[in-house]
Amino acid sequence: MSNPFFKNTGPYNINFLLNNIGSKNQSINDHEIIDIKDLNSSHNNEITFFHSKKYYDLARNTKASFCITTDNLKSFLPKTCKPITSKNVLLDTAKITQIFYPDSVNDNFDNSADYIDHTEYKDKVKHGKNVLIGKNVKIGSNCLIGHNSIIEKNVSIGDNCSIGSNVIIRNSLIKNNVHILDGCVIGKKGFGFFPNKNSNFKYPQVGIVIIEENAEIGCGSTIDRGSLSNTIIGKNTFLDNQIHIAHNVKIGENCIIAGQVGFAGSSTLGNNVMIGGQAGISGHLKVGNNVQIGGGSGVIKNIPDNSKVMGYPAKDLKNFIRENK
Amino acid sequence: MSNPFFKNTGPYNINFLLNNIGSKNQSINDHEIIDIKDLNSSHNNEITFFHSKKYYDLARNTKASFCITTDNLKSFLPKTCKPITSKNVLLDTAKITQIFYPDSVNDNFDNSADYIDHTEYKDKVKHGKNVLIGKNVKIGSNCLIGHNSIIEKNVSIGDNCSIGSNVIIRNSLIKNNVHILDGCVIGKKGFGFFPNKNSNFKYPQVGIVIIEENAEIGCGSTIDRGSLSNTIIGKNTFLDNQIHIAHNVKIGENCIIAGQVGFAGSSTLGNNVMIGGQAGISGHLKVGNNVQIGGGSGVIKNIPDNSKVMGYPAKDLKNFIRENK
Amino acid sequence: MSNPFFKNTGPYNINFLLNNIGSKNQSINDHEIIDIKDLNSSHNNEITFFHSKKYYDLARNTKASFCITTDNLKSFLPKTCKPITSKNVLLDTAKITQIFYPDSVNDNFDNSADYIDHTEYKDKVKHGKNVLIGKNVKIGSNCLIGHNSIIEKNVSIGDNCSIGSNVIIRNSLIKNNVHILDGCVIGKKGFGFFPNKNSNFKYPQVGIVIIEENAEIGCGSTIDRGSLSNTIIGKNTFLDNQIHIAHNVKIGENCIIAGQVGFAGSSTLGNNVMIGGQAGISGHLKVGNNVQIGGGSGVIKNIPDNSKVMGYPAKDLKNFIRENK
Numbered sequence: 001m002s003n004p005f006f007k008n009t010g011p012y013n014i015n016f017l018l019n020n021i022g023s024k025n026q027s028i029n030d031h032e033i034i035d036i037k038d039l040n041s042s043h044n045n046e047i048t049f050f051h052s053k054k055y056y057d058l059a060r061n062t063k064a065s066f067c068i069t070t071d072n073l074k075s076f077l078p079k080t081c082k083p084i085t086s087k088n089v090l091l092d093t094a095k096i097t098q099i100f101y102p103d104s105v106n107d108n109f110d111n112s113a114d115y116i117d118h119t120e121y122k123d124k125v126k127h128g129k130n131v132l133i134g135k136n137v138k139i140g141s142n143c144l145i146g147h148n149s150i151i152e153k154n155v156s157i158g159d160n161c162s163i164g165s166n167v168i169i170r171n172s173l174i175k176n177n178v179h180i181l182d183g184c185v186i187g188k189k190g191f192g193f194f195p196n197k198n199s200n201f202k203y204p205q206v207g208i209v210i211i212e213e214n215a216e217i218g219c220g221s222t223i224d225r226g227s228l229s230n231t232i233i234g235k236n237t238f239l240d241n242q243i244h245i246a247h248n249v250k251i252g253e254n255c256i257i258a259g260q261v262g263f264a265g266s267s268t269l270g271n272n273v274m275i276g277g278q279a280g281i282s283g284h285l286k287v288g289n290n291v292q293i294g295g296g297s298g299v300i301k302n303i304p305d306n307s308k309v310m311g312y313p314a315k316d317l318k319n320f321i322r323e324n325k
Numbered sequence: 326m327s328n329p330f331f332k333n334t335g336p337y338n339i340n341f342l343l344n345n346i347g348s349k350n351q352s353i354n355d356h357e358i359i360d361i362k363d364l365n366s367s368h369n370n371e372i373t374f375f376h377s378k379k380y381y382d383l384a385r386n387t388k389a390s391f392c393i394t395t396d397n398l399k400s401f402l403p404k405t406c407k408p409i410t411s412k413n414v415l416l417d418t419a420k421i422t423q424i425f426y427p428d429s430v431n432d433n434f435d436n437s438a439d440y441i442d443h444t445e446y447k448d449k450v451k452h453g454k455n456v457l458i459g460k461n462v463k464i465g466s467n468c469l470i471g472h473n474s475i476i477e478k479n480v481s482i483g484d485n486c487s488i489g490s491n492v493i494i495r496n497s498l499i500k501n502n503v504h505i506l507d508g509c510v511i512g513k514k515g516f517g518f519f520p521n522k523n524s525n526f527k528y529p530q531v532g533i534v535i536i537e538e539n540a541e542i543g544c545g546s547t548i549d550r551g552s553l554s555n556t557i558i559g560k561n562t563f564l565d566n567q568i569h570i571a572h573n574v575k576i577g578e579n580c581i582i583a584g585q586v587g588f589a590g591s592s593t594l595g596n597n598v599m600i601g602g603q604a605g606i607s608g609h610l611k612v613g614n615n616v617q618i619g620g621g622s623g624v625i626k627n628i629p630d631n632s633k634v635m636g637y638p639a640k641d642l643k644n645f646i647r648e649n650k
Numbered sequence: 651m652s653n654p655f656f657k658n659t660g661p662y663n664i665n666f667l668l669n670n671i672g673s674k675n676q677s678i679n680d681h682e683i684i685d686i687k688d689l690n691s692s693h694n695n696e697i698t699f700f701h702s703k704k705y706y707d708l709a710r711n712t713k714a715s716f717c718i719t720t721d722n723l724k725s726f727l728p729k730t731c732k733p734i735t736s737k738n739v740l741l742d743t744a745k746i747t748q749i750f751y752p753d754s755v756n757d758n759f760d761n762s763a764d765y766i767d768h769t770e771y772k773d774k775v776k777h778g779k780n781v782l783i784g785k786n787v788k789i790g791s792n793c794l795i796g797h798n799s800i801i802e803k804n805v806s807i808g809d810n811c812s813i814g815s816n817v818i819i820r821n822s823l824i825k826n827n828v829h830i831l832d833g834c835v836i837g838k839k840g841f842g843f844f845p846n847k848n849s850n851f852k853y854p855q856v857g858i859v860i861i862e863e864n865a866e867i868g869c870g871s872t873i874d875r876g877s878l879s880n881t882i883i884g885k886n887t888f889l890d891n892q893i894h895i896a897h898n899v900k901i902g903e904n905c906i907i908a909g910q911v912g913f914a915g916s917s918t919l920g921n922n923v924m925i926g927g928q929a930g931i932s933g934h935l936k937v938g939n940n941v942q943i944g945g946g947s948g949v950i951k952n953i954p955d956n957s958k959v960m961g962y963p964a965k966d967l968k969n970f971i972r973e974n975k
Contacts, residue, residue, distance in 0.1 A: 109778050111778070132797055185832045195904065222891040242892065260910070
């Protein structure tokens with residue numbers, strides 16, 4: 001889960017970090033902090049954050065040395081994790097993340113990208129006209145990249161992949177046999193910020209996009225990279241055109257997602273999920289395995305395994321049909 | 326309806342084809358099969374498929390010599406059409422189509438496309454920078470093609486057409502006076518495949534997109550080509566931005582379709598249909614002439630001529646208004 | 651509100667204009683007409699239009715010398731404004747607008763655009779490969795423009811702006827510190843025309859797009875320019891990916907609009923409005939300040955300040971929750 005691409009400018013002393021967020025916490029011994037991560041993936045000498053009771057199971061088991069949290073939640077943390085109390089956990093998390101990863105806030109175009117014919121991939125990759133390749137890009141064997149496509153810095157593409165034309169990819173890990181069709185934008189920063197009059201405070205987006213083997217992404221789709229975790233499209237999952245996948249969404253294997261479906265941030269889908277066109281999935285939800293979601297549905301709560309739902313808000317399919325006879 | 330663009334690698338002997346789908350049909354006399362088509366457009370010495378009772382009217386009148394179908398449905402076929410029984414009609418149809426049209430499964434970028442200044446259209450077409458033209462492209466008089474647009478192989482464009490910038494067109498027939506605005510992707514393969522663990526089996530997409538005279542397609546829209554039939558946008562029909570039209574959809578004349586509307590596959594619209602923004606039309610439906618569909622509606626059943634509907638699911642407009650007072 | 655970009659070919663004599671719309675109005679003294687504008691922004695020696703009782707407050711106070719309107723509505727006009735009665739106010743308005751602004755009807759690609767390295771911005775703007783700049787473009791200091799982006803004629807960009815890759819902008823005024831992410835199309839003509847069998851009559855789109863300071867526009871969004879007024883995105887308003895904003899929409903300051911939201915034409919949003927993903931806002935509505943609209947909602951009537959709504963059609967959030975328990 002640790003980000004392979006964004007440069008971590010740390011370590012930083014915990015008191016330097018606390019100073020930057022104006023923390024009023026009691027004095028804390030000097031301690032070198034290596035990184036900031038989510039509850040689940042953080043380790044010793046790292047800082048994490050915990051802002052909602054929903055995550056208390058993860059909080060109880062975190063291995064982080066420090067955790068930005070609230071007075072109410074701090075008691076859930078293990079003794080090995082020192083609470084840093086905050087009145088705005090997410091904003092302080094964003095500020096500290098921005099210290100570690102100053103480059104992850106904006107998505108300015110990749111100035112390092114150059115024509116593929118000036119790179120080592122000139123003859124290794126079958127490519128169209130005007131293809132650009134950034135720094136730190138790896139491309140496997142037997143790949144195709146269409147006209148005008150831009151593989152920005154920090155992208156790894158496996159073997160036998162077909163990238164269409166007018167595609168933009170950054171901060172992404174594309175496994176073998178993946179097809180990305182024309183006009184997709186993969187790996188841009190998520191839509192995350194703290195509202196602030198006159199000038200919002202942008203949340204760092206340190207995660208990446210991972211697209212597993214055999215997946216296919218339809219034309220004009222946008223898949224945003226994660227903020228502190230990653231955005232993942234599972235193995236052999238197929239997306240139709242004009243789909244929007246927000247940051248931190250994790251989609252399982254063998255899913256089928258029809259056109260114009262949208263995911264808000266941080267939801268998780270199981271395997272073998274089928275979603276009809278134009279359905280929307282709210283944020284921070286869990287959709288189980290083998291779920292079928294009817295076209296146009298609006299999913300606003302968790303859905304257990306093997307369910308069939310439809311409607312806005314989405315309900316059991318049988319009820320939807322009965323009520324709409 | 327026969328496809329003018331994909332190369333048919335046939336004919337094939339019927340027993341070779343049956344062997345490829347592992348058919349257990351009783352022995353059949355050798356017979357050269359020229360092509361595979363849908364029930365309606367197939368002829369003598371061709372093979373077709375029949376998988377749902379919905380199409381029994383077409384099945385009774387098919388002119389195909391062979392038809393992949395089920396034990397239950399085979400009795401609807403005329404005596405001139407020999408049934409090939411199958412436990413998975415669509416999958417077997419896909420497999421046979423892939424034999425005839427091996428190039429129609431994927432949408433790899435068109436490697437034959439070259440800069441327009443290297444083609445016969447250098448001076449015939451008023452064009453922007455970096456325009457690419459593939460093989461077997463025809464462009465009429467008085468056309469405009471904007472910057473970075475790619476007219477891939479197998480496209481025919483009529484007279485007085487205006488193609489915007491960043492547009493991609495392939496496998497399409499564009500009639501006179503058509504306007505295609507910036508960022509559209511026209512003619513990509515449809516979202517059709519048979520789910521298969523670890524690696525889906527892609528359905529061949531042999532059809533094309535036909536855009537009739539005076540039509541206009543808004544920015545960022547995607548129109549997929551047909552699988553075994555064609556996708557058609559009727560004369561003087563106007564589409565707004567970010568519309569998605571799936572394979573085999575047929576839209577009539579003088580229709581007005583607002584932004585972000587989506588069509589699932591194989592539905593048919595009559596003439597003079599008006600559709601409000603973000604409405605969705607499910608697959609395999611028939612929407613009549615002079616129908617008005619309110620914005621945001623979800624259409625999941627056929628709609629007769631002259632109806633006004635709204636809602637999710639879409640119902641008579643008067644009922645929708647009364648129920649939502 | 652007067653358009654800075656489209657060339658006004660006037661003045662025209664009022665009787666010349668009336669002749670062009672086949673007006674049967676009684677004889678009118680010769681009078682030079684300078685321009686055509688909406689009720690609110692028109693002045694002396696200009697012509698305006700008034701087609702719906704909704705606008706009678708604006709009509710009573712118009713400063714225009716002439717107004718295209720109906721027999722029923724003409725009594726609302728002040729004595730200084732002479733009514734031109736019409737059986738189809740909007741069509742006649744369109745016809746006269748097309749006389750004043752013949753270039754505003756279509757959106758053919760900007761043939762004047764040239765590579766940025768051939769322009770004064772070669773070294774002033776940090777730019778990617780293959781960037782095109784049209785005539786009459788102004789770009790402030792410290793701006794970035796990504797690969798393949800096209801700044802067509804008649805665009806003004808402020809300081810510290812970041813334009814992504816594959817972006818197309820025309821007829822727009824972009825203020826300071828604005829971020830426009832990859833693949834957006836800003837300033838294309840709106841979806842406006844009068845249905846007409848065989849060949850629709852396109853409505854002139856003379857307005858522009860104004861994006862105020864600190865705003866951010868997500869990937870693949872489309873913002874259409876106004877017809878007779880402008881389309882405006884307020885200060886520090888953030889739009890997520892794949893959003894569609896139709897002509898004449900005016901969005902206030904500090905708004906947050908999630909992915910795939912769509913606006914029909916001419917609606918107005920207040921400040922501090924939050925809209926969840928995939929919501930749709932119908933045309934000609936007024937949404938107040940501090941309004942929250944749930945994801946997937948369909949807004950079909952005005953919403954007063956400080957409301958929270960959800961549903962299709964959108965209703966008070968508490969009612970939506972209670973009814974869907």
